[in-house]
Amino acid sequence: MGGLLQLEGLRRSYGPVVALDDLSFDVLSGQVVGFLGPNGAGKTTTMRAIFGLTDLDAGRVIWNGGPVGQAERRRFGYMPEERGLYPGMLVGEQVEYLGRLHGLSATAAADAAAVWMERLEIAERRDAKVEQLSHGNQQRVQLAAALVHEPELLVLDEPLSGLDPTGIEAISRVFVDRARAGCCVLISSHQLDLVEELCDRVTIIDHGRLVVSGTVDELASSGPRRLEVRIEGERSADWTRGVPGVTVSEVASGAARLVLDESADSDAVLRAAMAAGRVTEFSFGRRRLSEVFRESLR
Amino acid sequence: MKVLITVLVAALLVARIAFYVVRRRRRAERKAAAAEPPAPAVRTPGRPHPQLRRIEHALGDVGLVAGREIRERVRGRIFRVGTIIMLVGVGAAVVIPTIHSGSGPTPQRVGVVGGLSSDGRQVVAASAKANDDKVTLVNESSTSQAKADLRAGRVDAVIVDSDEILLDQPINASTSPADSGLVNQVAQYLGVLRAYRVAGLTASQVERINKYQPVAVSSLVSGSKGTNLSKGTSVIGMVLLFFMLTQYCTWILIGVMQEKSSRVVEVLLAVVRPIQLLGGKVLGIGAVALGQAALIVGFALAVGAAVGSDLLHGAAPLALLSELLWLVLGYGFYCWVYAAAGSTAERQDQVQTLALPLSLPILFGYIYSISVVSSGTANAFFKVLAFLPPTAPFCMSALVGLGQVTWWQFVLSALISVCATAGMALFAARIYRRAVLRTGSRVRLRELLRPTGSS
Numbered sequence: 001m002g003g004l005l006q007l008e009g010l011r012r013s014y015g016p017v018v019a020l021d022d023l024s025f026d027v028l029s030g031q032v033v034g035f036l037g038p039n040g041a042g043k044t045t046t047m048r049a050i051f052g053l054t055d056l057d058a059g060r061v062i063w064n065g066g067p068v069g070q071a072e073r074r075r076f077g078y079m080p081e082e083r084g085l086y087p088g089m090l091v092g093e094q095v096e097y098l099g100r101l102h103g104l105s106a107t108a109a110a111d112a113a114a115v116w117m118e119r120l121e122i123a124e125r126r127d128a129k130v131e132q133l134s135h136g137n138q139q140r141v142q143l144a145a146a147l148v149h150e151p152e153l154l155v156l157d158e159p160l161s162g163l164d165p166t167g168i169e170a171i172s173r174v175f176v177d178r179a180r181a182g183c184c185v186l187i188s189s190h191q192l193d194l195v196e197e198l199c200d201r202v203t204i205i206d207h208g209r210l211v212v213s214g215t216v217d218e219l220a221s222s223g224p225r226r227l228e229v230r231i232e233g234e235r236s237a238d239w240t241r242g243v244p245g246v247t248v249s250e251v252a253s254g255a256a257r258l259v260l261d262e263s264a265d266s267d268a269v270l271r272a273a274m275a276a277g278r279v280t281e282f283s284f285g286r287r288r289l290s291e292v293f294r295e296s297l298r
Numbered sequence: 299m300k301v302l303i304t305v306l307v308a309a310l311l312v313a314r315i316a317f318y319v320v321r322r323r324r325r326a327e328r329k330a331a332a333a334e335p336p337a338p339a340v341r342t343p344g345r346p347h348p349q350l351r352r353i354e355h356a357l358g359d360v361g362l363v364a365g366r367e368i369r370e371r372v373r374g375r376i377f378r379v380g381t382i383i384m385l386v387g388v389g390a391a392v393v394i395p396t397i398h399s400g401s402g403p404t405p406q407r408v409g410v411v412g413g414l415s416s417d418g419r420q421v422v423a424a425s426a427k428a429n430d431d432k433v434t435l436v437n438e439s440s441t442s443q444a445k446a447d448l449r450a451g452r453v454d455a456v457i458v459d460s461d462e463i464l465l466d467q468p469i470n471a472s473t474s475p476a477d478s479g480l481v482n483q484v485a486q487y488l489g490v491l492r493a494y495r496v497a498g499l500t501a502s503q504v505e506r507i508n509k510y511q512p513v514a515v516s517s518l519v520s521g522s523k524g525t526n527l528s529k530g531t532s533v534i535g536m537v538l539l540f541f542m543l544t545q546y547c548t549w550i551l552i553g554v555m556q557e558k559s560s561r562v563v564e565v566l567l568a569v570v571r572p573i574q575l576l577g578g579k580v581l582g583i584g585a586v587a588l589g590q591a592a593l594i595v596g597f598a599l600a601v602g603a604a605v606g607s608d609l610l611h612g613a614a615p616l617a618l619l620s621e622l623l624w625l626v627l628g629y630g631f632y633c634w635v636y637a638a639a640g641s642t643a644e645r646q647d648q649v650q651t652l653a654l655p656l657s658l659p660i661l662f663g664y665i666y667s668i669s670v671v672s673s674g675t676a677n678a679f680f681k682v683l684a685f686l687p688p689t690a691p692f693c694m695s696a697l698v699g700l701g702q703v704t705w706w707q708f709v710l711s712a713l714i715s716v717c718a719t720a721g722m723a724l725f726a727a728r729i730y731r732r733a734v735l736r737t738g739s740r741v742r743l744r745e746l747l748r749p750t751g752s753s
Binding site for chain 2: 048051053074076078082083085086087145
């Protein structure tokens with residue numbers, strides 16, 4: 001297994017609304033790639049374009065150097081944002097059916113469906129109708145349907161939304177395992193902390209344009225320094241006023257997260273903090289993905 | 299015949315009501331199942347039938363989609379109950395008439411006072427045959443003896459000197475054992491024989507008169523060659539055709555809408571082409587429709603043969619087979635229309651709004667055809683409708699039932715329907731592809747017909 005998905009100059013408009021505006025980026029095999037952007041940025045349109053579900057005005061979707069046709073899409077797995085299962089169909093039959101549509105023989109589809117349902121802990125529900133399952137279990141069935149044919153490219157639109165922590169952990173493990181097995185995994189999500197933990201690489205888009213792309217490490221270590229300061233009894237970051245080169249990123253759980261530009265002096269920050277009260281924490285840190293996201297979209 | 303059609307329509311209405319009740323209940327169950335139920339399983343699914351597997355394999359993706367449709371539809375309670383109700387209705391329509399006529403000739407004992415000439419005996423025999431009676435003549439020694447036998451029920455009627463007929467009860471009394479048809483006919487013919495005698499006709503003159511041939515009857519407008527029986531069968535077939543056509547096309551409409559509303563269509567179209575998905579759905583439901591119709595027609599023919607039903611004699615089987623063919627052709631044409639319409643909707647109320655205008659041509663063809671078959675005469679407008687694909691399934695079937703169509707007209711109409719179906723399939727696939735992935739409010743046809751990229 002292994003492959004390379006390349007999106008080149010994708011353009012798509014719906015009347016006056018530009019959904020994709022010359023969007024280009026790559027998805028490498030062996031990596032979990034987080035695909036981020038605010039609502040309406042064009043993530044779902046991009047994912048649909050990979051599967052030919054939306055007509056492009058311009059641009060190409062390339063898989064391993066060639067155009068993507070029906071034969072290639074059989075080797076892809078897709079989990080749309082709004083999900084898509086037959087509510088009245090039995091779970092086991094549904095997973096098998098989708099496996100067969102992806103080119104598996106009847107026996108292979110049945111075997112693979114059994115393996116994935118076991119792995120995703122829904123094996124005991126195989127004879128239940130999908131509509132009788134909880135949201136979380138329906139999500140697992142959807143994922144089993146996307147994985148049953150061992151795809152080379154996995155495209156998942158908001159796969160973790162609405163899951164409990166156990167479900168998130170189980171499903172995240174599957175994504176990482178698939179990537180390590182050589183699969184290309186592209187995930188969109190608004191849960192940035194999860195993406196930071198799960199993904200090797202992140203691509204952020206806005207208004208259909210690429211904003212930033214890179215590994216999580218690259219993005220976290222790039223940009224100005226971060227400083228986290230906690231002062232006993234202080235719930236705001238008003239004390240930073242007047243300290244040159246310092247802006248407040250966020251104040252959460254009693255700690256102020258500060259962005260220091262090149263002119264900022266950390267000693268001056270420490271002095272200002274001590275003047276405001278007893279300092280219980282003063283530490284430098286990397287950029288969080290949420291900060292990368294926010295700062296990229298400014 | 300009216301009773302039979304009423305029975306059939308009632309049975310089909312019951313099937314329809316049952317269908318809606320079950321669907322309502324299912325919807326309520328779905329709502330109730332907001333929280334996951336503790337019951338782990340509904341039922342154990344059977345492995346797909348080997349023949350279904352072969353079809354799936356042979357037709358590739360289209361076969362897989364069709365196979366799923368067949369499995370899901372045939373497995374449904376609505377389909378099974380509906381089929382049983384239709385079989386019962388058709389069985390009743392075939393069997394009930396034979397219960398009345400199936401007991402054989404009615405035995406009639408006719409007393410004779412004063413003898414009966416050979417002409418008189420022939421008159422009685424001919425009347426008995428015409429009224430499906432088996433007459434036994436009993437010589438009576440006197441009128442008083444005959445009256446005694448009448449009162450005792452030993453005879454049902456008495457012919458006195460070929461000049462009078464005696465009955466115990468009035469002829470129209472429901473308790474009279476005498477067949478009124480037989481009595482009236484014998485009285486009529488004996489009166490004619492008496493007139494011959496009074497007129498003093500010779501034996502050869504009487505013989506010549508008896509060998510009369512009726513004059514030809516013709517009309518300015520060509521009339522029906524179909525018998526009442528084939529007309530009746532034709533009407534029954536048309537009722538079934540109407541119910542099945544609307545039923546299966548509604549399945550297509552709802553099926554496409556449900557795939558859209560459940561968003562499963564996005565997963566499916568990520569791997570199969572729209573025409574494959576649509577083709578598989580149409581093929582699968584069509585196979586179920588044809589199977590159910592063939593089962594019902596086969597059942598009707600088998601039951602009819604077993605009980606010796608008059609409904610399936612003469613041109614009736616041909617009319618039924620023609621209706622079976624027109625079910626396929628009509629389904630072929632309408633299924634694409636309904637599929638395209640279904641792809642523009644994603645809610646039940648939107649489907650209901652769409653279903654009514656779509657069913658109007660079917661309803662018009664059906665009602666018009668029933669009235670034409672009942673009157674026995676088709677005008678030029680009706681004959682034109684028999685060549686138009688939306689109305690041809692009913693109008694052409696009606697013409698076959700009436701015997702007012704030649705084979706080449708039948709074939710021409712079928713060819714027109716096939717060509718129109720091909721055009722409709724291409725049009726529907728285009729609409730479907732553009733509409734089925736668009737969510738939110740119902741998609742307008744005008745928007746779908748715009749060139750790509752402008753929306």
